[in-house]
Each structure stands twice: as C-alpha cells, then as structure tokens.
Amino acid sequence: MNRTPSSAAPAHGQTGAGHGAGPDSGPSLSNGLKQRHLSMIALGGVIGAGLFVGSREGIAAAGPSIVLAYAVSGALVMLIMRMLGEMAAANPASGSFSVHAERSIGSWAGFTVGWMFTALLCVAVAAEALGAADVMHQWFPGTEPWMWVLLFMVIFTATNLTAVSNFGEFEFWFAALKVAAIGIFLVLGLLAIFGVLPGTHAPGTSHLTGDGGFLPKGVDGLMVGLLASVFAYGGLETVTIAAAESKDPVRGVASAVRTAMWRIALFYVGSMAVIVTVIPWSAPSIAKSGPYVAVLDYLKIPAAGQIMNVVILVALLSAVNANIYGASRMAYSLISRGQGPAFFGKVSSGVPRRTVLLCSAFGFLAVLFSFWWPTTVFQWLLNMVGAAVLVVWGFIAVAQLRMRRQLEREAPEKLVVKMWAFPVLTWVALAGIVAVLLLMLRDDNQRIQLLFTGGFGVVLAVIGLARKRTLDKGAGPAGQ
Numbered sequence: 159m160n161r162t163p164s165s166a167a168p169a170h171g172q173t174g175a176g177h178g179a180g181p182d183s184g185p186s187l188s189n190g191l192k193q194r195h196l197s198m199i200a201l202g203g204v205i206g207a208g209l210f211v212g213s214r215e216g217i218a219a220a221g222p223s224i225v226l227a228y229a230v231s232g233a234l235v236m237l238i239m240r241m242l243g244e245m246a247a248a249n250p251a252s253g254s255f256s257v258h259a260e261r262s263i264g265s266w267a268g269f270t271v272g273w274m275f276t277a278l279l280c281v282a283v284a285a286e287a288l289g290a291a292d293v294m295h296q297w298f299p300g301t302e303p304w305m306w307v308l309l310f311m312v313i314f315t316a317t318n319l320t321a322v323s324n325f326g327e328f329e330f331w332f333a334a335l336k337v338a339a340i341g342i343f344l345v346l347g348l349l350a351i352f353g354v355l356p357g358t359h360a361p362g363t364s365h366l367t368g369d370g371g372f373l374p375k376g377v378d379g380l381m382v383g384l385l386a387s388v389f390a391y392g393g394l395e396t397v398t399i400a401a402a403e404s405k406d407p408v409r410g411v412a413s414a415v416r417t418a419m420w421r422i423a424l425f426y427v428g429s430m431a432v433i434v435t436v437i438p439w440s441a442p443s444i445a446k447s448g449p450y451v452a453v454l455d456y457l458k459i460p461a462a463g464q465i466m467n468v469v470i471l472v473a474l475l476s477a478v479n480a481n482i483y484g485a486s487r488m489a490y491s492l493i494s495r496g497q498g499p500a501f502f503g504k505v506s507s508g509v510p511r512r513t514v515l516l517c518s519a520f521g522f523l524a525v526l527f528s529f530w531w532p533t534t535v536f537q538w539l540l541n542m543v544g545a546a547v548l549v550v551w552g553f554i555a556v557a558q559l560r561m562r563r564q565l566e567r568e569a570p571e572k573l574v575v576k577m578w579a580f581p582v583l584t585w586v587a588l589a590g591i592v593a594v595l596l597l598m599l600r601d602d603n604q605r606i607q608l609l610f611t612g613g614f615g616v617v618l619a620v621i622g623l624a625r626k627r628t629l630d631k632g633a634g635p636a637g638q
Contacts, residue, residue: 187252187490188322188508191403195326196410198333199397199480205336205425206477208390210470211289213430214448216390220383221374221439222366225431227383228390232422234594235391237587238551241558241577243415246398248565248572250407253491254398259553260495262560265629266622271553272492273618274611275395276517278546279485281539282392283478283521287311288528290474293467307525314479315518318486319511322403325483332476339469340425343450347432350457357458361435369438381597385604388594390426392547393477396484403487412575485517486510497625542614544607545598548591549615555588 216224242255251257253272260268291306317324346355353360366372373380397414401407433439433449436456443452447463454462490510493503502512527536562580565572577584598604 187403187505187510189403189405190321190323190508191326191400191405191410192323193404193406193410193413195323195330196397196401196404196414198330198337199326199400199414205333205340206390206393206473208392209340209426209429210450210466210473211448212386212390213433214444216383216386217430217434217439217444217449219375219386220379221370222372222434223374223380224383224387224434224439225427227380228387228426228430229423231384231387231391232426234388234587234590235394236419236422237578237583237590238554239394239415240575241584241587242395242398242554243411243575244573244577245554245558245561246401246411247408247415247575248561248569250402250411251491252399252402252487253495254395254402254488255550255554255557256488256491257495258557258561262557262564263553265497265626266619267553267557268495269492269497269622269625270615270618271550272488272497274543274546274615275550276485276488276492277614278543278550279481279488280517280520281524281543283311283481283485283517284524284528284536285540286474286477286481287521287525290471290478293471293474296467304525304529307522310475310478311518311522311525314475314482315514317479318482318514318518319509321507322483322509325479326400328479329476332472332479335472336469336476339465340429343454344424344428344432346457346459347429347436347453350436351432355457363435365435365438369440374439382601385594385597385601387426389547391422393480395550396480399484399487408574415575482514482518482521485521486514489513489517497622538610541607541610543611544604545595545611546614548594549611552588552591555584555591559584 213224216227220227242258245258246254249258249261253260253268256268256272256275259271287307287310288303290310291303294306295301295303314328317328349355350358351360375382398411401410401414404410429450433444433453436453437444441452443455446452447455448466450469451463451466454466459465487510489498490503490505490513492498493500493513502516503510504512524536524539527539558577559581562573562577562584595608598608
C-alpha cells in the first residue's frame with residue numbers, strides 16, 4: 159500500500175471521483191495487523207452476539223424454516239462481501255466502501271454512507287457494552303451495570319489508543335474463543351443428531367416436520383425470520399477496513415472474502431440446522447435460556463448456561479472492541495478526505511487517537527442516554543441506525559456496478575477478486591436489498607426504524623451535496 163504523504167491528499171480529477179476521493183489509508187496509519195489477525199477477524203466477525211442472542215426471535219417466528227431464512231440472507235451477504243472484496247482488493251483503504259462510493263458515485267455518497275456507518279458503530283458500541291454489563295450484573299448482582307460499562311469502555315478505548323496490533327491481538331483471541339465454542343457446539347449437535355452421543359437418540363426429521371411442519375407460521379413467519387437473520391450478519395464489513403492496516407491488504411481481503419461462503423454456511427446455517435433438528439423449535443427453553451443453552455441443556459452438558467454466558471460476554475466485548483476500531487477508522491478516513499473537522503484528523507504513532515476518543519465518547523454518551531432517556535433519545539438513536547446496514551449494502555452494490563467497468567477499462571490487473579457473474583448477481587443483490595426494505599415496511603417496529611434511518615440518510619445526503627456545491631463554487635470555473 160502506498161503510504162507516501164501525498165496518498166492522503168484529495169485526488170481531484172480522477173475518473174468517476176468526487177472531490178476528495180483520493181486514497182485515504184493515511185500516510186501515517188500503521189500496518190501493524192498481521193495476516194493471522196485478519197484471518198481471525200474475518201472468521202470471528204461472522205460469529206457475533208446477534209447469532210447467540212438474537213436467533214431466538216428468528217426461531218420463534220419462523221420455526222424450522224429459520225434454516226432457510228439464514229441461508230437466503232446468507233447468500234445475500236455473500237454477494238455483498240464479494241462485491242466489497244473486489245473493490246477493497248483493487249483499492250485498499252481504511253474508509254472501505256465510503257471511499258469506493260465517493261470514487262464511483264460522488265463525494266456526497268461517500269459522505270453519507272461513511273458517517274451513517276460511523277453512527278451505526280457508535281450506537282452499537284453502546285448497545286453491546288450494555289449487553290456485556292447485563293451479563294456481569296447477573297454474575298455480580300451487588301454491582302451496578304454502569305460500573306461495568308465504564309470499565310469496558312475504558313479498557314477498549316485504551317486498547318484502540320495504542321498500536322493497532324493490540325486491537326488485532328484482542329480480536330484474534332476473542333475470535334479464537336468464539337470459533338472454538340461454536341465448533342464444539344456443532345460437533346456435539348451432529349453427534350446427537352446421529353445418535354452417537356451418550357444418552358441421545360437420532361431425532362431424524364421429527365422436529366423439522368412434526369411440530370407444525372417446516373413452515374409452522376407460514377410464509378409470514380419465514381419473512382420475519384428472514385429480517386431477523388439479515389441483521390445478524392452486520393459487522394462483516396470491518397475486515398475490509400482493518401485490511402488497510404495490514405502488511406499485505408490485497409492478499410488479506412482476498413483470503414477473507416474467498417472463505418466467506420463456508421464460514422456463513424458452517425456457523426450460521428449449520429448451527430440453526432442443529433438447533434431445530436435436535437430440539438423442537440417451540441420448546442419453552444429456547445425462549446427462556448436461548449437456543450444454544452437450550453440445546454446444551456438437552457444434551458446434559460454441565461453448566462451449559464454459564465458456558466454460553468461466557469461465550470456471549472466474549473462476543474459482546476469483541477463487538478465493543480471492533481466497533482470502536484471500525485468507527486474510528488471510518489471517521490478518520492472521512493476527515494482525512496476533508497469530510498469532517500480537521501482537528502480530529504491527527505495521527506500519533508500510527509493511530510488516529512482523536513477519532514478513537516471521539517467515537518468512544520459518543521458511544522459512552524449513548525450509554526448514558528440509555529440510562530437517562532431509554533424510551534426517547536436512546537430509542538431515537540437505535541431507530542436512526544436500525545436499517546443503516548441495508549443503506550451501506552445498497553451503496554456497496556451501486557459503487558461496485560460503476561467501479562467494475564472503470565477497472566476493466568483502466569486497470570484490469572487490479573481485479574484480484576472478481577464478483578461472480580457480473581453484473582447479473584450485483585443486480586440480484588440490489589433486488590434482494592429492496593425486497594428486505596419492502597419487508598420492513600410490513601412490520602410496525604421495522605417501519606419506524608426504516609423511516610428514521612431514511613430521514614437520517616436524507617439529512618446526511620443533503621449536507622454532503624451542500625458541501626460539494628460549496629467546494630465547487632470555491633474551486634472556481636477551472637475546477638481548481
């Protein structure tokens with residue numbers, strides 16, 4: 159990666175680029191992430207708290223067809239990641255899809271999707287920190303949740319203020335534990351399904367077809383499950399942001415994207431299939447304890463609930479760490495391209511510490527909002543970013559449609575990772591995103607989130623367009 163001082167400067171006059179659409183990796187960002195860090199970040203990034211915690215709602219809505227829901231949404235995510243991988247391998251940048259959108263669509267697009275994603279991660283920091291604090295409060299009921307939130311925020315802010323390799327090490331071991339946990343769960347589940355685990359007998363298809371059928375709540379239930387599964391995949395984009403700070407970003411991104419298919423199939427679709435095959439989807443234990451604990455309890459695994467609480471805590475803390483990192487790098491990328499307050503663009507020892515503090519402060523402020531105004535301000539924040547991941551995916555698809563043609567004309571050698579069956583599958587992905595948005599309109603709660611997110615996106619787009627117009631006027635007739 160080019161790390162000369164000029165690489166952070168706006169690249170005016172590039173084909174298809176807006177103002178400031180230059181490489182943003184930053185001349186002084188470090189390249190301290192190793193290939194093993196990237197590999198494990200990509201692997202562990204698939205296993206989030208949404209899988210362990212949020213899947214119970216999907217199972218309750220869809221029954222055994224949750225397997226189909228995760229498979230369909232997983233296919234959509236694989237297409238998005240393949241498109242993102244193509245662009246990231248061709249032009250690695252810490253701003254990832256924000257930079258690609260700026261180059262391919264315009265500066266307003268990069269501004270809109272970049273700041274929306276930053277806001278999404280900052281609010282997610284608050285939500286994940288609160289979730290982790292709840293787990294600790296269960297273990298230590300004499301403590302207050304805010305104490306744990308403060309502790310976690312201090313630890314992971316400090317981690318992100320130091321060398322990026324420290325972030326990589328934390329994520330490496332967090333991911334290793336999550337991968338090991340889900341791997342053991344899958345092995346135990348398969349042994350139970352085939353009746354070779356002591357104390358179990360092969361259930362066959364009895365739970366898949368015997369408790370109301372494969373679609374116990376009809377197509378509507380499947381659609382609700384599909385929505386739940388789509389948002390469980392959020393966070394996969396972080397690996398393309400992290401790749402820009404590795405020694406070999408092109409190889410790192412290419413490797414991560416190429417293995418996305420089996421990771422999604424194994425961890426998400428595989429675990430859902432194990433759950434609804436081993437125990438009835440309507441078992442009260444799923445709603446009470448969560449699907450993974452319910453299965454482990456059924457298999458008589460000692461201390462199953464506490465084991466999964468440890469795994470869930472690790473998943474939540476991993477998300478806090480990764481979201482602070484991702485938000486700070488995206489904010490730094492935007493600022494380095496002139497799309498934010500220049501004060502926060504300073505880099506010290508290879509780390510954009512001011513954006514780390516900015517994003518951490520916003521995340522902690524959101525936590526305070528959850529205590530002070532849980533049903534107003536904090537809920538507004540959650541609604542504003544409720545559908546943000548779909549906005550991000552939409553911009554990725556449109557940017558890839560435009561950038562691919564440009565790369566084929568100007569730099570075909572950069573197409574190290576290619577989107578499958580281009581442009582057909584890109585249009586299929588766009589149609590899938592539109593379909594999910596239409597499904598959200600059918601549900602009252604989802605509709606509110608969609609409207610809030612849409613309004614937030616419009617505000618950002620207007621600001622981005624106004625900023626571009628101001629820059630154009632300042633540049634004069636010659637565009638200088």
